Amino acid sequence: MAPTSEEEDAEVASGEAVDALLAVVSEVSALPEIRGPLSRMCCDLARRVKLLLPLFDELRDDPDSIGLTELRSLESLCATIVEAKDALRLVNEGSKIYQVLRREKFERLFLKVTESIEKALDAINLDRLNISIEVKEQTELVQAQLHRARGSMESHDLLSRDLNLALHENHTDPIVLKRISEKLQLKNKSDIMKESLSLHEMVTSSDGELDVSVEQMSSLLKKLKDCVLENSGSASIETTASFAKHIPPVIPDDFRCPISLELMKDPVIVSTGQTYERSYIQKWLESGHKTCPKTQQPLTHSTLTPNFVLKSLIAQWCDANGIELPQKQGSFQDNKLGNSSDCNHSGIAILLRKMVKGNQEEQRAAAGELRLLAKRNADNRICIAEAGAIPLLIQLLSSTDPRTQEHAVTALLNLSINEDNKSLIVKANALPKIVEVLESESMEARENAAAALFSLSVIDQNKILIGEAGAIPVLINLLCRGSPRGKKDAATALFNLCLYQGNKVIAVKAGIVGHLRRMLVDATGGMVDEALAILTILASSQEGKVAITNSELIPLLLKLMKTGSARVRENAAALLFSLCNGDELQLRAVKGLGAEEALKDLSETGTERAKRKAGSLLGLIHQITEVSGGDSSAKL
Template identity: 30%
Template sequence: MISTWRRRKADRRAGKKQLQQPDGNPNVEIMIPNHFRCPISLDLMKDPVTLSSGITYDRESIETWMEAGNYTCPATNQVLRSFDQIPNHAIRKMIQDWCVKNRSYGIERIPTPRIPVSPIEVSEILSKITVATGSGDEMGCRKLVAKIKIWGKESERNRRCIIVNGTGRVLSAAFDAFATASSEKHAEILEEILAELTWMFPLDAQGHSYLGSPTSLHCMVWFSKCGHLSRMRTATLALKQLLSLDQQHVDALAEIEDVVEVLIKLIKEPICPTSTKDSLMVIFYLVSSNEKIKSKFVQKGLVSLLLDILVDSERGICEKALGVLDEICGCDQGREEAYHHALTIPVLVKKILRVSDMSTEFSVSLLWNLCKNEKREEGGVLVEALQVGAFQKLLLLLQVGCGEKTKQKTTELLKLLNFYRGDFECIDSMDFKNLRRPS
């Protein structure tokens, strides 16, 4: 096995490719001509381009070289007079012919590459979008946005070119303008614009200002409750990305009248796991900084809903649900709801060391919060925690290791639980002997 690996590695360096003949013989080696190989990667070029130095490279390799801050030709070390990459159609055609000639050996013909979009082309499209938006030309704007969508799908390079030339700002302005005119009338173009904006984050300051305007936020909330699945998914994703970057947008969203009901419905009637995670993140940003809206979520039954989700949910949803619950239980009203729910303590203890480090930290924080703030003298929460095995779980957590804050809360919880151990503990520590720390 070792000699075979070394043989293959040596063959690659020599430009050889071991392929299978039509008769099934696997030992035939095909030599890739040197001028078909990229001087950087030494692989067969798929999109050969020539620099001002006269040397031809594969486009992906030379772009990676330049993006790393290099301003010289890798082969000649010559300072480049221009960073233009001229497609070498002659070499590309020769490579394709060679691939066709050797296709009986399993070589696939490289497809003819599309010419990457240029900054000038992007600027021209954006100018036309601005004009179409100003005149209220929805159909014209949709065609232009569709062109950007096609460019973005062609390559990662196109996406970078689209983003760095201010597309996010122009599309955000268009979204705000059409939303101001009428969200219902212009729903289709608004959905298409928002779908493209979701892969352009983070936007610049102006883009955030347009997309975070009260009108734009109202439109996204309307999308989230309209019943159109693709619009609901797009809106929750855009809201999550927008709120993660600017507290002002969090405050503005909290002022929208029915935002709490909309987000609760998205959790209660999930569209897909991704949208559920996005909705939980939006709720997390809201409750993390706004006590008033935190109370509204509690009144709408969010605590019970989150606990039901936590009984059986995948890792990503579990982490986010615990994070939201941790914030909710930071207020008296949230803790009271948690105290009265039969699943609270069993679920939190179960999640310790079962899902992920993050889930463990949130679970410990929640237990600590509930135990420290309990007003009942008989220690009901502590007794219940003991009965479902919290003491052993917390001891094990200290043994396997955790963050400093979690360690402090764990130690304090153990001291509180120890007071009731003699009378109420009923879980044998051996039940956890094979428990492993989550990866």
């Protein structure tokens, strides 16, 4: 009996839910190793999430076994794993000192995420799913680990006692400071500088509403810095202090103005990308010069863009070396866009007025500043959107100036990191304009347009809208003819968009399979992994399976299974299984090409997933062999 439309819809929804789970687990796996006071908690959570990968792999191979109840549970599980990913990213990008001073806050966050994942897993009846015994046992093990984790969050009594001593005593025992620095993974100058920047970023973007004392954090960081310098072995504290009175520290070359060779206090960027001290470059321009002093390149405009990142680094360096930075027009914190309060109001308002009423140079510079601000921190993204910048940036996507167009699309990309902004950008009808940028003359604009579409496509409804906006054929063009980074961005966006069934059909009709096949043949292009991943997603649709089968890809997949990297061999086996599962003609073709030897080798030497795929495929081949033998005996 042919499946009904409702059954087909359920199968499609099940496949999309599993694809979404695989995608978010891949994002968790791609996060860098987290060091610091919460490392154990983060590693445990990430490890448990990754242990669920075999479950989702097997469900992707057999979405028919997923009933409506299980589907809802899987969708809930996906949402909780997204929360886990966000929590891990929050810790990875944040201040270690803040995390340990407000450890209870993070423990509550991780406890909530752990409970949510446990609850979502408990709602799934594993007995109703067509999964192997090994995967079922591993999933039950994860459930047990999550249950135990709720009552056994890592103890931090010793670290808390050390911190209390360091925060409330003027002269802290060096041994205590050394223990803290090791526990927080602040062991060298580079670690201290990174922590200082994290603290600075958090303070300047907090709008004065931090739930911990800035003075306490700064005091502790200074003590840890002194401890690290003392233990660096370069010189004793006394010797260093003695020399410091007579020998000033060497100013890093990047901190010097190329014109004056002096330490910059108000660095600005000109159109060539070089940075100068504002007063000196202004004098240069006022003298009638129209070139960059350092590179001699013509300046396309005279607008000066503040270099906030460099200014922050210079301020941190001055503080670390006991140098008082001369101020111009107020301190760094008083700069019009230097702190969160001014940035949220007057600074952004000025930029928006320039975008509306300014000439082309002013619009370009304003879009560039918003691009940098949106990149800096989460609060800026909220404030810029609330100020009404999104519709104005969308208008600039149609600018005839390539640089303005590039700034605008990149600013929207940075703003889209905020989940609420994703919806605002789409509601403002940005998608057709972003698709137009994909065909612009600026490769960087095209790259960032593809990245913006990927960011927006995280929301399932947006996948449909992006496909309807005509993005897929243009992304395929970038995939084939873009820069190396453009190809990667296009592949990422296409993979995510093709999680939606309708977009798979669009991609297949646009000829994506032929292009992906060529990428598999040309391994030097560095796109084999991406091509296999997209093909595997497409193979879950009938249209994709037919197109891939017609492209005579099987001999190439067998070759990749023998000669590729571990990752390539795994993905080639997964794609081959998808093509052959339920298709006797393909199974016989695979057998006829001598696949059994490669599959046996892979089942012994491949990754865990590769072993499972190879084993399953060997089992299917053996089944048709036995059936053929039985039929032959009967005829005889």
